[in-house]
Amino acid sequence: MKTLAVSGYKAHELGIFDQKHQGIYYIKKAIEQRLRAFADEGLEWVIISGQLGVELWTAEVVYQLKDDFPSLQLAVLTPFLQQEDNWQEATKQYYQELLSKADFVDSITKRPYESPAQLRLKNEFIISKAEGLLLLYDEEKIGSPHYYLEVAKKRQQTEDFPVYFITPEDLDLLISDEQSWE
Numbered sequence: 001m002k003t004l005a006v007s008g009y010k011a012h013e014l015g016i017f018d019q020k021h022q023g024i025y026y027i028k029k030a031i032e033q034r035l036r037a038f039a040d041e042g043l044e045w046v047i048i049s050g051q052l053g054v055e056l057w058t059a060e061v062v063y064q065l066k067d068d069f070p071s072l073q074l075a076v077l078t079p080f081l082q083q084e085d086n087w088q089e090a091t092k093q094y095y096q097e098l099l100s101k102a103d104f105v106d107s108i109t110k111r112p113y114e115s116p117a118q119l120r121l122k123n124e125f126i127i128s129k130a131e132g133l134l135l136l137y138d139e140e141k142i143g144s145p146h147y148y149l150e151v152a153k154k155r156q157q158t159e160d161f162p163v164y165f166i167t168p169e170d171l172d173l174l175i176s177d178e179q180s181w182e
Contacts, residue, residue: 001131001162003045004038005148006031008054008136008166013143016053019094023171024057027136030166030174032061034134039069047130049122050076050083050099051144052091054136059098073103077129079122080113120147127151132162 008027016023031054035046046062048055062074076099084092099105108125109118126148127133133152137145155161 001038001041001043003047003130004035004043004132004134005047005126005130006035006055006058006134007048007051007148008145009141009143010051011053013141014053026171026175026178027054027166028057028061029178030136030170031058031134032065033174034164034166035061035065035072036068038134039065039072043069044071045073045075045103047075047077047126049126050078050095052087052095054145056095056098059102063098063101074101075104076102076106077122077126078105078107079118080109080111081107082112083107085112123147123151127155127161132164134164134166136166138168 048058059074065072084095108122135145152163
């Protein structure tokens with residue numbers, strides 16, 4: 001697999017309202033473990049839409065992994081122009097800093113937000129460009145990742161399209177492993 005879309009919950013869907021939240025460390029660690037394994041197998045591109053939460057944490061992980069995998073690249077395909085316009089200033093700065101390091105940045109619809117159809121288009125476009133999907137997802141907590149999953153399942157009806165999950169159980173296991181080493 002050369003291209004992998006990565007998504008998951010927005011920070012607020014996880015009850016995370018601060019970049020210093022301890023949960024972010026474990027989420028990034030889980031993402032890193034998965035991306036490292038994929039990179040070992042030849043992953044070249046990670047694709048995100050730049051959404052706050054799991055996707056931007058994924059960007060941070062990709063930048064860290066570039067030390068070991070210099071050819072690993074990040075594409076940020078935003079659903080519309082000026083996605084960050086209504087965000088708080090500190091969040092905008094964080095977002096712009098991460099985008100400035102990306103290997104490719106573009107907007108799928110070349111206009112500012114107009115309707116939810118742009119978000120649906122984003123999901124369809126990104127899934128069409130990827131060879132697989134990694135999703136931080138809890139089947140018991142439907143949220144924004146559900147829409148990516150719907151598109152991926154539709155693609156699976158006609159072709160091989162693997163979907164990999166990071167579940168709450170995976171995170172619990174990671175936390176307990178880390179704490180047992182302390």
